[in-house]
Amino acid sequence: MTSTAESQSPALSSTTKDTKDLPPLYHQTSQYRHWRFSYAQLLNIREASNAGAVERVKSNYEQEMAESQDTSYSKDEVKFLTVEDELALCVFYETRLQHMCNLVKLPDTVMYTAVMYMKRFFLHNTVMDYHPKDVLYTCLFLATKAENERLSIDEFCQKLRVRSSDSVLNLEFTVSQGLKFEYCIYHPFRAAYGFFLDLQTVMTEMKPLKTLYNKVQALIAKLVLTDVPFIYQPSQIALACFMVADGDPDIQKAINSYIDLRFMDQKSMLISIKEDIDSTLKNYKPVSQEDAKTIDRSLRFCANPANNPESSM
């Protein structure tokens, strides 16, 4: 007993003394460890899950046709969704989700979390297995709980005009599984708030800073529809938004001096992140309703019959 105590005490004292050698707290989070990707990695995962889903749907179709003796369409005629189609459909429903949150006046954090849940879920799952129009409500319901804005399921359904609570609750476990049960999302919103406070050390005038902060919040809500949250970390996104939001030379100068003051070491990295996010924002095109409709129509033919209650399987 005494020997263990002795052997432990120097180790303990060293940990309390120099915490600088330890990894930062953020490195312990599930977001850092499991939900951080590069663009190529994202594409790989999406292609793999898309290919897997196509395989599954094909084999299920053959089985179903064999069972139902229906020869009205052959498997060659079915046009499967591409990765881009899937992504576009997801983004369309994510936009819908944002509108919904605005309508029922849920806070931005809930909206961000819900959208991130959808993104995470459809990274390893495909729209051919689960239609985003169903998953959307479950994601939002989970997000209200995760972000401390709890609504009872009845209230939720009433507010959002969902016909039956079962459709929301039935998918709850499936969605949670898709999230690997990691519900904690770190938002750029609080980091943006931190920058808003910290920028006051270089920007003395409050009015332009406040308008800048409002623009940044709108930009963050827009960026969540892209892949940026998978690539960069919340505070990087927030800072990039501050850099991009306003082209006014005075503000640009102030932010530059702020970065020189605080993040001299990471400046080149932060600027490259800003450039990438800037180009992402410039290239971002909202998915039109017509596009979504055409994708949805082809999805009707290639949805996995295993998840369709009306199929003969």
Place this chain on the structure above:
Amino acid sequence: MIAQQRNGTRSNGFGRSQPNVSSIRGSSATVISYQEEDAQCPVCKSDKYLTPNLKLLVSPCFHKMCESCIDRLFSAGPAPCPICLQTLRKNQFMSQIFEDLNVEKEVRIRKKVSRIFNKRPEDFPSLRAYNDYLEEVEDITFNLINEVDVAETEAKMAQYEKENKDIIAANEARTENEQKTSSYQEELEKKEKEQRLEDYRRQLEDERQMREKEKNELIRELATSNKPAHAVLATRQTSTLKKSSALKQQRDANAAAQRNNLLPAWLKTTMPSDVDMREAELENFDPLGLEYQDTIDVSAMNSYHDPTTEPLINNKQTRAGGYFPRFAYQRALFDVYSSISVEPLRDDVVMTEG
């Protein structure tokens, strides 16, 4: 547990599973032996009416005899029982505790069996194994009590005893140790209680004396000093209050120190090892031994221009809970600095991984 339930069904209610045997043994010292009102010795037929100090003892074969008969028959050495002819010795006779001789017999057999079969749950790999073992022990006990295959059962017991000599000895030592500890603890508690009572009495006495002394002093001061009476009274009162609270604190500290000193070293060392380990773990637990860095270089200022925390600053009531805007600022700044330096994953790294 199954073990306890089943014991009750077959025995006459005196069956105890092994961990409780010690309590029987411990309490037997206080049980007065049972003597019938109109007892009669079955050997010499003398009864309580004629010999008022007649005392019946029980033989190992569970036959009663009076002390004078035992003296007469067994003083010269081992002799056969006058009833069942089993060879008996004088020192084997014991005083009767229970009225029913069957109960007496059962208790003695259980005692005997439990001395040999003294394994504990922790000697077994699983509860199932322990229950099987208890079942076996219960079978043996049952056989002995009801005299079914006595010779065979006794052979079985002897064999078991030979095979498990070490474990039996070890467990016996352990039980003894535990008894010693518990009795010592009991004694300790008793002593402590007495001590506390004593302390309390002394305290009351001290307080009474002090009050008296103060009163006398007060009267003297009132008589001699030329300050107004109410001023003297006020100063007196505060000083008394201070004194009494200081006294109380000292008393509490003393009591705590005493309690710690009372436990001797050997009591601590004889405790089961897992308790030791748990204690060591608690002692070595360091809440500050973090696995990550939870601080940032920048600390929040006390005030910013910020519309969201304005109600906190302006309204006294909202601050009553102890939440200050500074906490929100610090948290926001932490979010800024904690993830800013994370390098984005590069594609070439990814290709090798996936």
